[in-house]
Amino acid sequence: MAGEMSMIGSVILALLLAGYLGQQYLPPPKPKVIGLDLGTTFCSVGVFHPGSGEVEVVADAEGRKSIPSAVTFTAAAVLAGHEALELGDINPHNTVYDAKRFIGKKFEAGVLEEESSRYPFKVINNNGSAEFVISTNHTFTVSPEFIGSRLLLKMKKMAERQLGVLIQKAVISVPAEFDERQRNYTVRAANLAGLEILRVINEPTAAAMAYGLHKVDVFNVLVVDLGGGTLDVSLLNKQGGMFLTRAMAGNNKLGGQDFSQRLLQYTTQLVLKEFGVPPTLKQDIHRLRQAVEAAKLNLTLHPSAMIRVPLNLHGSSQSPEGTAPVLFQTQVTRQLFEELNEDLFLKVLAPVKTVLVEGHLEKEDVDEIVLVGGSTRIPRIRRLISEFFGKDPNTSVDPDLAVVTGVAIQAGIMGGSWPLQVSAIEIPNRHLRKTNFS
Missing domain, CATH: 3.30.420.40 (ATPase, nucleotide binding domain)
Known part of the structure; x- marks a missing residue:
């Protein structure tokens, strides 16, 4: 009987050792x-x-x-x-x-x-x-x-x-x-x-x-x-x-799209001021929107960004009765972007304050602040949260x-x-x- 128990113990030990070696040296299975x-x-x-x-x-x-x-x-x-x-x-x-x-x-x-x-x-x-x-x-x-x-x-x-x-x-x-x-x-x-x-x-x-x-x-x-x-x-x-x-x-109507829209409105006004007409062609609006979105992302890492877009403006001062190809370009700064959106950025704090009240907590009681979503990369958003809690988010x-x-x-x-x-x-x-x- 003792011999059988010893043999069973040896088999179990061998299986455990094989499993360990398998984990170490065999290729792992594909996740499914x-x-x-x-x-x-x-x-x-x-x-x-x-x-x-x-x-x-x-x-x-x-x-x-x-x-x-x-x-x-x-x-x-x-x-x-x-x-x-x-x-x-x-x-x-x-x-x-x-x-x-x-x-x-x-x-x-x-x-x-x-x-x-x-x-x-x-x-x-x-x-x-x-x-x-x-x-x-x-x-x-x-x-x-x-x-x-x-x-x-x-x-x-x-x-x-x-x-x-x-x-x-x-x-x-x-x-x-x-x-x-x-x-x-x-x-x-x-x-x-x-x-x-x-x-x-x-x-x-x-x-x-x-x-x-x-x-x-x-x-x-x-x-x-x-x-x-x-x-x-x-x-x-x-x-x-x-x-x-x-x-x-x-807030189900606040996010990166709104911040981009403010910058798009600003650049549209610049186009109107420079060429006498706003962009109305779908292709022009699409190009301008893409350029604005790229500039917004660049401003997360850099203090300024260039917007450079070829446009085919309809009824511009260069071609009053038709379309004319023009090159619109301007430099935008992070400071300008923050000024255009400051009221929207401040709205981020309202639900933060609400969950603390409803959760019966002081802001000092929060152990970790976790940021999710691409718009939390915006430096002004991070500063607002850091200043409010007196510590940096994770x-x-x-x-x-x-x-x-x-x-x-x-x-x-x-x-x-x-x-x-x-x-x-x-x-x-x-x-x-x-x-x-x-």
Whole structure:
């Protein structure tokens, strides 16, 4: 009997040793669960690599790690991401963006009409749900979850091309304030893209995981998520590996698009002053908008940026009765950009103050301030937050990729990847309501 027990012990030891050596020397398995961030203005997909424990945010064929959340319809194809954005100005009525604002929402009469008035594409009310009207060689409607599915399908294919394996399972993030219906419709969008969703995780929790806060001793975490179109502020309370969302506030009509629009209005006035007419041709407006967006990004790193755009102005002083090619150029400074947007920047602090009041905390009680979203790179935004709290926010993770990084970590956990991470458990708070300042 003792000999048998000794033999069993030897076999177990040999298996453990083989497993250890396998982890050390054999190539790790390919990840088969992806993490998806279906954002309002940009989307990303990430994977957790077994063995190394590293997160890879998957890039497209051109090396870009996020794709615009836009889908365009032509008579020949449905295009998503950058290809859709390129056609946005010449095919505006059939290019749908911001679909996340509509997914799973029930709208009362009149509310949807007001919400949709800011878009060039047509939105209709179908028994309280939004649908988008598309007219190519025929007219039809599509749902917000269908738009989401095209973006998720594109990211699924990006991951499959990078990993060389078929992907059928994923973890996806949603805003913390999404109700059960909005979460279900987001899952439905993934199902339409051929994906099984293993878990839905809140965006602020995912961001906290990206910063490693699920593994360290912190208690109160403030997440400021300022993207292209929305501002969301969440106060998380962490105990062990569990996160409770204590308070939420935000502004669903404040983001990088608004800051760019101020700069676009300024440059449009300069064109009018210099050439006697504003840009009216779709191609001119598209070029000017792209140049302004590039300048805004440059001003994050540099004190000034050049805007240089060839325009074909209609009815300018150089060609009163037709179009004339001109070169518009101007230099803009960070100081000017901040002055143009100062009132908008100050609006960021309103929901920050609200979540502290509703969470019954003083600003000194916040252990970590986490920044999410590309617009939190703007130096003035960071200064405002630093001055308000009297300490610098945590900027160790790329704010554009914080959510997708956290979702990818959770995807790795769900896929059983090693080295195993500490999983974050979210405590549902169904009585919590988001305060909106829009």
